Amino acid sequence: MMYSLLFLLLSCLMKLVLCFTSLAVIVPQDPVLTMGSSLTATCIIKPKVNVDSRELYWTLNDERLPSELYTLVNSSALKVTLHGLNGSQQLSGDNLLCHRVDGRILGGSCLYVGLPPEKPTNISCWSKNAKDLTCKWSPGGKGESFLHTKYTLKYRLRWYGKVNECQGTAVLNSCCIPKDLALFTPYEIWVEASNKLGSAASDIISLDILDVVTTDAPFDVQVNRVGDLEDQLSVRWSSPTALKDFLFQAKYQIRYRVEDSTEWKVVDDIGNQTLCRLAGLRPGTVYFVQVRCNPVGIYGSRKAGIWSEWSVPTAASTPRNERSSSTCYQKSGESGSNLRRELKQFFGWVKKHAYGCTALNIKLYDQWRVWLQKSHKARNQNQEVAVFVGLQQDSPGR
Ligand SMILES: *[C@@H]1O[C@H](CO)[C@@H](O)[C@H](O)[C@H]1NC(C)=O
Ligand SMILES: *[C@@H]1O[C@H](CO)[C@@H](O)[C@H](O)[C@H]1NC(C)=O
Ligand SMILES: *[C@@H]1O[C@H](CO)[C@@H](O)[C@H](O)[C@H]1NC(C)=O
Numbered sequence: 001m002m003y004s005l006l007f008l009l010l011s012c013l014m015k016l017v018l019c020f021t022s023l024a025v026i027v028p029q030d031p032v033l034t035m036g037s038s039l040t041a042t043c044i045i046k047p048k049v050n051v052d053s054r055e056l057y058w059t060l061n062d063e064r065l066p067s068e069l070y071t072l073v074n075s076s077a078l079k080v081t082l083h084g085l086n087g088s089q090q091l092s093g094d095n096l097l098c099h100r101v102d103g104r105i106l107g108g109s110c111l112y113v114g115l116p117p118e119k120p121t122n123i124s125c126w127s128k129n130a131k132d133l134t135c136k137w138s139p140g141g142k143g144e145s146f147l148h149t150k151y152t153l154k155y156r157l158r159w160y161g162k163v164n165e166c167q168g169t170a171v172l173n174s175c176c177i178p179k180d181l182a183l184f185t186p187y188e189i190w191v192e193a194s195n196k197l198g199s200a201a202s203d204i205i206s207l208d209i210l211d212v213v214t215t216d217a218p219f220d221v222q223v224n225r226v227g228d229l230e231d232q233l234s235v236r237w238s239s240p241t242a243l244k245d246f247l248f249q250a251k252y253q254i255r256y257r258v259e260d261s262t263e264w265k266v267v268d269d270i271g272n273q274t275l276c277r278l279a280g281l282r283p284g285t286v287y288f289v290q291v292r293c294n295p296v297g298i299y300g301s302r303k304a305g306i307w308s309e310w311s312v313p314t315a316a317s318t319p320r321n322e323r324s325s326s327t328c329y330q331k332s333g334e335s336g337s338n339l340r341r342e343l344k345q346f347f348g349w350v351k352k353h354a355y356g357c358t359a360l361n362i363k364l365y366d367q368w369r370v371w372l373q374k375s376h377k378a379r380n381q382n383q384e385v386a387v388f389v390g391l392q393q394d395s396p397g398r
């Protein structure tokens, strides 16, 4: 950042210096060119300057251009011809300079090389709590990125005609309309792109603010152990405060992953509750948990809104199973997968009889867990005898 600022400053200063002391003029000055096109530039030494054009050489962005590209015009003018121009290396233009044999710069010109903009695409919009409207888009072509290309988000109410421009600064191909939005009339929205080579407009999209509402992420997410149950964690959170101000309801999703994995598991049948229990987890394992919120029933609308961002991750660990000391790792892994298999059966059964993280569901599950742990204890003890006999070795966990 500092570097590029400095660079900008330097190139401006250089231009000033060139203006006052240049000993030659370059024609054309600061041309705007299409990528792939050719340019012939002439360095014309000013009268009374005692330099012969045969002594001159050219550089483009500090790289010396080979003399095959030069054409001598007369004793005070030298041409250079460039074919197949590439896009500008920087938005402030490429530096084409004419030098005297000792390296001194006699004159310079900035080349702006790019392409006219293409139709912006991929416009998508969302409204935070039905208060504002932010839209983002994708630039239509790569060639326009070599030049300063201005994108303007324009919008109007469908039946009233007056075109407005999004006044927010269009950062990273997005723009936010902060206020004065109508909630019950569709908007027409499009993006116009323009640079020195031309302009283009996107297709027009039409949307209702109420169809694109999103909200803040849930906050104060707490993840806690459920007593000694080594395969469970309880998650609770606070709903976004904006929900209380508006006629929304919310539905939630949780996602969680083990510490050393990037794969998230999503729980999406939570409905509008602000607490849920995760089950079938690995004992003694750190989990990261996030929650997000989707506003539904906005002013009576039947459509769901747009999912919020995920909350910042909260970490918690399941209790370590006393029985899974290192020598028994293999065995506990096995019983873990048995457990998962049985859990799957249990949830399969529950799905048919209940929905979401209902109290009934958890209560039933607890009862089922107690039964399961009892029956497992019996089975594990049998297995342990076999392991113990096989290894002739004991461990503190037993
Ligand atoms: C040399 O050529 C340039 C460019 O065509 C022209 O402007 C200039 O007057 C010429 N100078 C002489 C001395 O002929
Ligand atoms: C364009 O880029 C290519 C590859 O970097 C280079 O070989 C070529 O000389 C460049 N063309 C011009 C006119 O600078
Ligand atoms: C459109 O937007 C989506 C989401 O931002 C992005 O993944 C995709 O690459 C974009 N498509 C184009 C053509 O730019």
Ligand SMILES: *[C@@H]1O[C@H](CO)[C@@H](O)[C@H](O)[C@H]1NC(C)=O
Pocket: 249, 250, 272, 273
């Ligand atoms: C949750 O949803 C139920 C059923 O849709 C509804 O009756 C209840 O009021 C909702 N609770 C909250 C806090 O939104």
